[in-house]
Amino acid sequence: MTQTNNNMTVNPDLAMERAKCNFNVLEVTHIFDGGERNTLQRKKIEDVALNSGASKDALGEEHMSPKEKYENAVRKSCIYATMMKNELAELSGLESFGVSSPVIRRTADAFFKEVSPFLLHLGMFVPTIMGQCTPEQQSYWLPRALDMQIIGTYAQTELGHGTFIRGLETTATYDPETEEFVLHSPTLSSYKWWAGGLGKTVNYCIVVAQLYTKGECHGTHPFIVQIRDEDTHVPLPGIKVGEIGPKMGFNTADNGFLGFDHYRIPREHMLMKNAQVLKDGTYVKVARHGKLTYGTMVFVRVVLVNEVAFNLAKASTIAVRYSAIRRQSKPKPDEVEPQILDYVTQQHKLFIAIATAHALQLCSTWLWESFSAVLAQMKGGNTDTLPEFHALSSCLKAISTSDSAHLIEQCRHACGGHGYMISSGIPNLYNFVSATRTYEGDYTVLLLQTARFLVKAYEQAEAKKPLTPTVSYLAHAFSGSRATWDNSPDGIIRSFQALAAGKTAVCVTNMRKRMRAGLSQVDAWEMSTIQLVAAAEAHCRAVIADTYRKEIVRLTANSSPNVKVVMDQLTTLYLYYWALERTGDLLMFTSVSQKDLVDLQIAYEELLLKIRPNAVGLVDAFDLRDELLHSTLGSYDGRVYERLMEEALKSPMNKEPVSDAYSKYLRPMMKGKL
Ligand SMILES: CCCCC/C=C/C(=O)SCCNC(=O)CCNC(=O)[C@H](O)C(C)(C)COP(=O)(O)OP(=O)(O)OC[C@H]1O[C@@H](n2cnc3c(N)ncnc32)[C@H](O)[C@@H]1OP(=O)(O)O
Numbered sequence: 001m002t003q004t005n006n007n008m009t010v011n012p013d014l015a016m017e018r019a020k021c022n023f024n025v026l027e028v029t030h031i032f033d034g035g036e037r038n039t040l041q042r043k044k045i046e047d048v049a050l051n052s053g054a055s056k057d058a059l060g061e062e063h064m065s066p067k068e069k070y071e072n073a074v075r076k077s078c079i080y081a082t083m084m085k086n087e088l089a090e091l092s093g094l095e096s097f098g099v100s101s102p103v104i105r106r107t108a109d110a111f112f113k114e115v116s117p118f119l120l121h122l123g124m125f126v127p128t129i130m131g132q133c134t135p136e137q138q139s140y141w142l143p144r145a146l147d148m149q150i151i152g153t154y155a156q157t158e159l160g161h162g163t164f165i166r167g168l169e170t171t172a173t174y175d176p177e178t179e180e181f182v183l184h185s186p187t188l189s190s191y192k193w194w195a196g197g198l199g200k201t202v203n204y205c206i207v208v209a210q211l212y213t214k215g216e217c218h219g220t221h222p223f224i225v226q227i228r229d230e231d232t233h234v235p236l237p238g239i240k241v242g243e244i245g246p247k248m249g250f251n252t253a254d255n256g257f258l259g260f261d262h263y264r265i266p267r268e269h270m271l272m273k274n275a276q277v278l279k280d281g282t283y284v285k286v287a288r289h290g291k292l293t294y295g296t297m298v299f300v301r302v303v304l305v306n307e308v309a310f311n312l313a314k315a316s317t318i319a320v321r322y323s324a325i326r327r328q329s330k331p332k333p334d335e336v337e338p339q340i341l342d343y344v345t346q347q348h349k350l351f352i353a354i355a356t357a358h359a360l361q362l363c364s365t366w367l368w369e370s371f372s373a374v375l376a377q378m379k380g381g382n383t384d385t386l387p388e389f390h391a392l393s394s395c396l397k398a399i400s401t402s403d404s405a406h407l408i409e410q411c412r413h414a415c416g417g418h419g420y421m422i423s424s425g426i427p428n429l430y431n432f433v434s435a436t437r438t439y440e441g442d443y444t445v446l447l448l449q450t451a452r453f454l455v456k457a458y459e460q461a462e463a464k465k466p467l468t469p470t471v472s473y474l475a476h477a478f479s480g481s482r483a484t485w486d487n488s489p490d491g492i493i494r495s496f497q498a499l500a501a502g503k504t505a506v507c508v509t510n511m512r513k514r515m516r517a518g519l520s521q522v523d524a525w526e527m528s529t530i531q532l533v534a535a536a537e538a539h540c541r542a543v544i545a546d547t548y549r550k551e552i553v554r555l556t557a558n559s560s561p562n563v564k565v566v567m568d569q570l571t572t573l574y575l576y577y578w579a580l581e582r583t584g585d586l587l588m589f590t591s592v593s594q595k596d597l598v599d600l601q602i603a604y605e606e607l608l609l610k611i612r613p614n615a616v617g618l619v620d621a622f623d624l625r626d627e628l629l630h631s632t633l634g635s636y637d638g639r640v641y642e643r644l645m646e647e648a649l650k651s652p653m654n655k656e657p658v659s660d661a662y663s664k665y666l667r668p669m670m671k672g673k674l
């Protein structure tokens with residue numbers, strides 16, 4: 001481990017845990033990183049970025065005012081961006097740092113307890129230029145954006161509409177006289193709202209607006225728009241821009257609002273890869289698929305699966321290490337108080353978090369590879385695989401963000417009162433990840449997109465037509481008998497598929513019934529949406545379980561025996577956990593009996609005990625440096641109580657022995673003089 005420092009005093013309970021771990025921790029780190037080469041490269045990047053101490057703050061961010069917090073985040077963003085240009089891009093093997101690698105993205109977390117105001121620049125502005133511009137447009141904008149000569153964001157959502165993109169109200173009306181688009185915000189609800197960095201940081205943004213030319217509306221299209229002077233940073237005439245105020249998290253991201261008053265931009269500032277407006281105002285559609293302008297969102301959904309896996313790994317590292325040093329209660333009067341990690345209920349809370357971090361990490365790599373294949377096909381003009389990929393990325397984004405937020409909160413519960421401290425690191429992780437469930441497509445809305453695809457696939461299976469890979473299991477949905485329960489990993493995965501198929505079948509049957517009873521197709525769909533969301537969730541869980549299992553079997557083929565065992569235990573735990581969470585569904589759609597479920601519960605509890613001795617080793621294998629964890633409870637050395645006290649003493653409230661509030665309010669009240 002990088003962090004093993006000969007001079008470091010490690011809490012004796014943590015030292016004991018590490019001594020009893022029976023597998024090679026580094027081998028598991030390699031599996032999580034996607035290979036030894038990636039681990040070595042990651043460590044090099046982390047060493048360069050973090051060893052100088054530039055990521056540290058003299059005063060904790062949590063003690064700063066909102067303005068100080070923002071300015072400090074900009075200061076560090078500039079340091080990090082300069083590091084990326086000068087050193088990190090080359091180390092990461094990227095041609096330029098703009099093609100942001102997950103490692104670089106993750107290393108940045110050491111600099112920010114919340115997020116960087118530049119998050120949207122590299123996260124969406126640059127990817128939109130890469131995905132939505134013609135080659136000529138790219139050659140103009142990309143070098144300036146990558147060199148940070150301009151800083152941008154992605155302004156799509158408005159006060160009145162986020163989910164329903166077609167309902168956006170901002171207009172971009174083409175004027176052939178001047179060869180310009182006129183951007184306008186006709187209503188209050190048309191004001192752009194939410195874009196990260198928009199409030200104070202950026203001088204450019206991608207604006208998504210309804211395109212009008214020759215008196216006709218052609219729907220939403222992206223434009224690149226300068227909003228602030230490149231020298232003075234003052235908002236340009238016709239632009240009304242500001243910051244939207246305090247939020248649950250993201251408080252260093254200066255999310256902003258933006259309105260236009262007949263603001264003119266050159267025609268060439270429409271991003272013209274998928275559609276064009278000629279000089280005379282003629283509209284030309286280039287793309288073969290109508291939804292290619294949504295490409296940046298699909299990209300970010302893919303990235304988010306990886307992002308939340310990483311944050312869940314952080315939370316489980318904090319909670320497991322803390323649970324190893326924390327001793328509480330005395331179930332056996334003659335023995336010392338046990339480590340709270342010895343309580344089976346604690347293991348139930350935490351080991352699923354470790355397993356889920358692995359499951360999502362491996363699924364994210366698989367999803368990224370599928371995405372690359374879809375992009376390669378689309379380059380050749382073939383968009384056939386896009387609908388399946390949209391369905392897949394939508395449900396994986398929804399379930400991964402939702403499960404991670406839930407499990408991070410569970411990690412906080414597992415840390416008792418101390419988990420509630422900002423210094424534990426968990427509240428910031430939760431605030432960040434809970435936003436991912438909403439942004440880039442709300443949970444329910446995205447699952448309903450997957451459900452659309454599932455219903456169509458079900459109808460194809462019914463008509464004995466070929467099915468795409470992720471829904472091929474639907475072919476077995478018409479056997480007429482319930483799926484046979486079998487508690488082997490493959491058997492459980494087959495049951496999860498049977499459950500998704502069964503739920504989809506129920507939706508289709510109910511919708512048909514409702515339509516026969518006179519409801520329109522739209523109303524019959526609406527009445528079935530609770531079940532459609534459940535069907536899409538079940539489908540996604542089957543995909544995750546199947547991918548996780550297959551990937552672990554593949555990746556551990558040459559691992560040492562104990563690594564194979566512990567990785568197998570984690571995947572099995574994941575399968576048992578979700579089977580036990582869905583007993584009602586299994587009883588409905590498979591042959592499982594009450595006895596099978598009682599046996600499964602016992603097998604699950606025994607598995608927790610088998611994993612217990614390796615729990616600290618498993619979180620050490622995530623190899624998260626203390627700088628990334630920002631946690632009093634989760635540091636490698638386990639000096640939890642010392643760190644809690646050190647942090648408490650840093651509180652500005654402890655600067656003077658008597659608060660001013662005493663003479664102003666307390667004393668007058670207590671002396672009856674208020
Ligand atoms: C770096 C990280 C920081 C990020 C910070 C946060 C940034 C943001 O949040 S940016 C804003 C993100 N906003 C969203 O994600 C909005 C979510 N809404 C949507 O994506 C869409 O509006 C929709 C998918 C919910 C609906 O789109 P709509 O145009 O109304 O389409 P229909 O429902 O009518 O569907 C027609 C047809 O098209 C398919 N489809 C929809 N989206 C895509 C897509 N991206 N790719 C491929 N296909 C797509 C849809 O499934 C329908 O197919 P059929 O069923 O075959 O008709």
Ligand SMILES: Cc1cc2nc3c(=O)[nH]c(=O)nc-3n(C[C@H](O)[C@H](O)[C@H](O)COP(=O)(O)OP(=O)(O)OC[C@H]3O[C@@H](n4cnc5c(N)ncnc54)[C@H](O)[C@@H]3O)c2cc1C
Nearest residue numbers: 154155156157161162163194195196435438439440441444
């Ligand atoms: C921290 C943060 C950062 C963000 N950053 C950006 C950014 O940089 N750029 C940007 O453009 N946007 C950004 N957003 C906006 C974000 O993309 C939207 O908030 C998100 O897409 C959800 O849309 P909404 O707010 O309109 O929610 P709504 O659609 O109003 O959702 C409210 C409720 O209605 C339900 N609902 C809505 N439509 C349907 C439907 N058809 N069927 C069933 N239920 C439905 C939802 O499930 C939800 O329960 C950000 C948001 C957050 C929280």
